Amino acid sequence: MSLLEVEGVTLQYKTPRHLVTAAYKVDFAVDQSDRYVILGPSGCGKSTLLKAVGGFMRPVEGTIRIRGTEVSEPGPDRMMVFQEFEQLMPWKTVLGNVLFPMRATGKFPRAAARDRAEAAIETVRLTKFRDAYPHMLSGGMKMRVAIARAMVLEPDILLMDEPFAALDALTRRAMQQELLSLWQQLRFTVLFVTHSIEEAMLIGSRILVLTPHPGRVRAELDADGFGFDTMDRTEFGAMSKRIHRLLFEPVADPVAPAAMAGTLRQ
Amino acid sequence: MSVVAPGTPDAGRRPEFEREPLDARGIGEIERPLPLIERIVHDDTVQRVGILLALVLCWELYARWLDNALLFPTFTETMGVFGRDIASGVLPDRILTSLKSLAIGYAAGVALAGVFTTIAVASAVGTRLLSTLTAMFNPLPAIALLPLALIWFGLGIPSLVFVIVHSVLWAVALNTLSGFRSVPETLRMSGRNFGLKGARYVGLILIPAAFPSILAGLKIGWAFAWRTLVAAELVFGVSSRSGGLGWYIFEARAELETARVFAGLFAVIIIGLVIEAVIFRTIEARTVTLWGMQR
Ligand SMILES: Nc1ncnc2c1ncn2[C@@H]1O[C@H](COP(=O)(O)OP(=O)(O)OP(=O)(O)O)[C@@H](O)[C@H]1O
Numbered sequence: 001m002s003l004l005e006v007e008g009v010t011l012q013y014k015t016p017r018h019l020v021t022a023a024y025k026v027d028f029a030v031d032q033s034d035r036y037v038i039l040g041p042s043g044c045g046k047s048t049l050l051k052a053v054g055g056f057m058r059p060v061e062g063t064i065r066i067r068g069t070e071v072s073e074p075g076p077d078r079m080m081v082f083q084e085f086e087q088l089m090p091w092k093t094v095l096g097n098v099l100f101p102m103r104a105t106g107k108f109p110r111a112a113a114r115d116r117a118e119a120a121i122e123t124v125r126l127t128k129f130r131d132a133y134p135h136m137l138s139g140g141m142k143m144r145v146a147i148a149r150a151m152v153l154e155p156d157i158l159l160m161d162e163p164f165a166a167l168d169a170l171t172r173r174a175m176q177q178e179l180l181s182l183w184q185q186l187r188f189t190v191l192f193v194t195h196s197i198e199e200a201m202l203i204g205s206r207i208l209v210l211t212p213h214p215g216r217v218r219a220e221l222d223a224d225g226f227g228f229d230t231m232d233r234t235e236f237g238a239m240s241k242r243i244h245r246l247l248f249e250p251v252a253d254p255v256a257p258a259a260m261a262g263t264l265r266q
Numbered sequence: 267m268s269v270v271a272p273g274t275p276d277a278g279r280r281p282e283f284e285r286e287p288l289d290a291r292g293i294g295e296i297e298r299p300l301p302l303i304e305r306i307v308h309d310d311t312v313q314r315v316g317i318l319l320a321l322v323l324c325w326e327l328y329a330r331w332l333d334n335a336l337l338f339p340t341f342t343e344t345m346g347v348f349g350r351d352i353a354s355g356v357l358p359d360r361i362l363t364s365l366k367s368l369a370i371g372y373a374a375g376v377a378l379a380g381v382f383t384t385i386a387v388a389s390a391v392g393t394r395l396l397s398t399l400t401a402m403f404n405p406l407p408a409i410a411l412l413p414l415a416l417i418w419f420g421l422g423i424p425s426l427v428f429v430i431v432h433s434v435l436w437a438v439a440l441n442t443l444s445g446f447r448s449v450p451e452t453l454r455m456s457g458r459n460f461g462l463k464g465a466r467y468v469g470l471i472l473i474p475a476a477f478p479s480i481l482a483g484l485k486i487g488w489a490f491a492w493r494t495l496v497a498a499e500l501v502f503g504v505s506s507r508s509g510g511l512g513w514y515i516f517e518a519r520a521e522l523e524t525a526r527v528f529a530g531l532f533a534v535i536i537i538g539l540v541i542e543a544v545i546f547r548t549i550e551a552r553t554v555t556l557w558g559m560q561r
């Protein structure tokens with residue numbers, strides 16, 4: 001049995017004027033210690049899928065199960081790093097933010113929580129800013145705090161929504177390497193959303209390719225063999241081209257199914 | 267510094283170069299405190315006190331020039347009466363009476379506002395209820411309810427508390443609700459992600475996140491309450507054994523002791539300033555300003 005099973009999940013937003021279908025009949029399964037990447041063009045429903053796994057949205061159709069039990073509400077077993085910046089609590093310092101979930105869930109004893117928080121802040125190289133408030137940090141630094149805060153809780157699965165998109169190229173590379181080396185140590189399970197093909201191949205062990213809006217499954221690929229050391233190999237380029245084709249080459253889009261009749265139309 | 271010579275001595279081409287970074291120690295201290303005089307002159311409190319002193323000077327000069335103690339007593343005369351009434355215990359007693367009603371009314375108003383916002387946050391009907399009630403009662407001057415309060419509660423503290431509650435409740439409830447509503451969705455979701463629910467979610471996420479609005483509501487509520495209280499005390503207090511500041515002013519007017527009227531007004535202003543400038547400012551500096559949620 002997989003750690004996370006998503007079966008036939010359709011996700012819709014109800015706005016006062018429209019019914020927007022963000023994802024349509026999506027299936028995938030994430031195993032223990034997978035680095036599972038969801039890749040797709042902007043607006044195809046990646047964040048929505050992640051929110052559904054996080055328990056913030058209920059599928060209108062299909063099921064999401066984690067360790068065999070259906071996801072019904074958010075919980076600290078699935079820690080989420082959001083795409084947006086305002087996920088840190090502005091009234092707490094960097095240290096306070098990293099400590100907060102450990103205190104709120106009571107998962108770690110007090111003294112241990114503090115040591116863990118300090119270590120996590122060290123890992124994302126923010127020790128100098130430990131006592132700074134979020135408004136004094138740059139966008140990339142805020143993201144690193146959010147990552148430290150999510151990792152430190154050791155969730156069953158880490159949900160990361162384009163966590164490195166806001167970082168500058170140098171920091172992004174460093175963070176990608178950091179994530180991989182942490183994974184080497186801890187072998188956690190991560191569900192990672194991105195719209196960068198290169199990032200998907202570097203980070204991921206499996207890649208789920210989605211179609212443009214509304215998101216449907218286009219392919220699931222094995223990307224275990226690709227890393228920083230293989231970037232200049234021909235296979236890397238070939239795989240990258242293949243994903244590019246899957247993402248952008250037009251296919252005969254089947255007639256929109258009835259369930260999507262309410263999709264937003266411009 | 268080493269200049270890497272360009273490949274070709276092409277006239278139009280600018281040469282490339284690499285260099286060692288400059289020695290930054292030349293700057294001396296990276297952060298240098300400004301001279302004492304400059305800091306004092308630019309200090310917020312110092313400037314405020316300066317403005318106050320200038321106003322007092324104008325008052326004194328004008329009153330001396332006018333030379334009519336019945337219309338406009340001098341600052342020194344007012345201070346004399348103020349000092350004597352403080353020393354005799356009359357004024358402290360009046361101030362205490364006023365502050366007592368204020369504290370009871372304010373606390374009750376804020377507590378009720380908490381109840382109303384809780385109801386409003388819990389359901390859509392509650393939200394509509396609160397916004398309708400606020401739209402109805404917020405524009406209603408609290409003092410206009412005084413006659414009704416007198417009929418219901420008679421002369422005394424309960425009537426005062428009633429009008430103060432009215433003046434505090436709507437401002438605080440309205441601000442708190444709009445503060446809760448404007449908490450970013452991502453922040454709410456991250457709170458729920460930690461498994462927070464119910465009272466813990468409200469207390470640990472919503473209230474701090476909405477604190478700038480809540481504090482603004484508390485400030486407006488305080489100003490309304492203080493005004494309402496003094497005005498209400500001016501209207502009655504005639505029969506109550508120990509009146510408040512408003513009553514002190516009213517009494518002084520009846521006896522045509524203008525300097526005492528001024529002393530009463532002075533006390534009203536001083537208390538207002540202290541609460542605004544000391545209490546609320548301190549809270550602000552320690553919370554919303556520190557957190558960068560307000561500048
Ligand atoms: N709160 C919302 N209400 C209505 N529609 C929404 C809402 N959030 C997203 N959508 C719609 O759902 C679709 C998918 O959005 P989603 O945020 O999941 O995209 P995404 O794949 O994460 O895109 P990006 O890569 O740009 O972050 C979009 O068409 C968007 O318009």
Ligand SMILES: [Mg+2]
Pocket residue numbers: 046047048083161
């Ligand atoms: Mg997104």
